[in-house]
Amino acid sequence: MxxxxxxxxxxxxxxxxxxxDINDPGSARRAIALIAHPNPVQGGTKDNKVVTTLAxxxxxxxxxxxxxxxxxxxxxEGTHDEGRGETEDLLAxxxxxxxxxxxxxxxxxxxxxxxxxxxxxxxxxTAGRLVLVGxxxxxxxxxPVPANTLVIHGERDDVVPLAAVLDWARPQNLPIVVVPxxxxxxxxxxxxxxxxxxxxxx
Numbered sequence: 001m002x003x004x005x006x007x008x009x010x011x012x013x014x015x016x017x018x019x020x021d022i023n024d025p026g027s028a029r030r031a032i033a034l035i036a037h038p039n040p041v042q043g044g045t046k047d048n049k050v051v052t053t054l055a056x057x058x059x060x061x062x063x064x065x066x067x068x069x070x071x072x073x074x075x076x077e078g079t080h081d082e083g084r085g086e087t088e089d090l091l092a093x094x095x096x097x098x099x100x101x102x103x104x105x106x107x108x109x110x111x112x113x114x115x116x117x118x119x120x121x122x123x124x125x126t127a128g129r130l131v132l133v134g135x136x137x138x139x140x141x142x143x144p145v146p147a148n149t150l151v152i153h154g155e156r157d158d159v160v161p162l163a164a165v166l167d168w169a170r171p172q173n174l175p176i177v178v179v180p181x182x183x184x185x186x187x188x189x190x191x192x193x194x195x196x197x198x199x200x201x202x
Contacts, residue, residue: 001056001059005025005059006022008020009096011068013071015079016071019068020066021066022064022066023059029064030063030104031061031063032064032066032105034068034107035051035065036115036117037068037111038051040071040073044073045074048111049185049190051111051114053190054193068093083116083117083140091125094121105128105129107128108129109130109132110132112134116140119144119145122143130149132150132152133152134152137164138161139160147172147173150200151176152193152197153177155178158183177196179196
């Protein structure tokens with residue numbers, strides 16, 4: 001993403017200001033992508049490498065990309081709320097994006113804890129697509145998701161075992177894309193992660 005496309009804004013949410021990085025492709029704009037980062041208690045931020053890889057991928061497809069910091073991270077106000085308040089914060093960012101960019105299709109994406117939060121957001125808004133990477137389904141009570149959801153998980157994830165994700169997906173008849181040799185943070189596999197997303201979300 002060209003640095004010239006980056007804008008940092010503060011969106012007012014239920015717990016105060018939410019720091020959001022926005023990359024806008026301008027005249028190429030055709031959708032909105034909201035990306036949620038991993039667990040802030042474990043150092044997760046909007047600048048996580050998986051999050052920024054997703055951002056670059058969606059931006060290349062003409063999405064306005066919004067990457068908020070969850071409450072208590074960076075310039076975002078409030079304190080960690082185990083997904084409850086974070087859900088409300090993302091809904092506030094969705095409202096901001098809709099007011100600013102109009103009725104463009106919405107794509108929700110998240111990594112790890114961020115995926116869990118996005119399963120909650122998806123129950124409250126209409127999204128054209130949900131893209132979940134390394135969803136922390138064994139650690140947090142993830143909601144069922146729409147049938148067209150893209151779920152990507154590393155074969156060798158030692159934070160959220162693949163078996164736990166399959167246990168969550170099985171009752172939903174939900175396919176999982178497994179990245180061979182991939183760990184939770186997709187070290188050495190970020191290019192492949194981007195290719196998978198592009199194949200499913202052209």
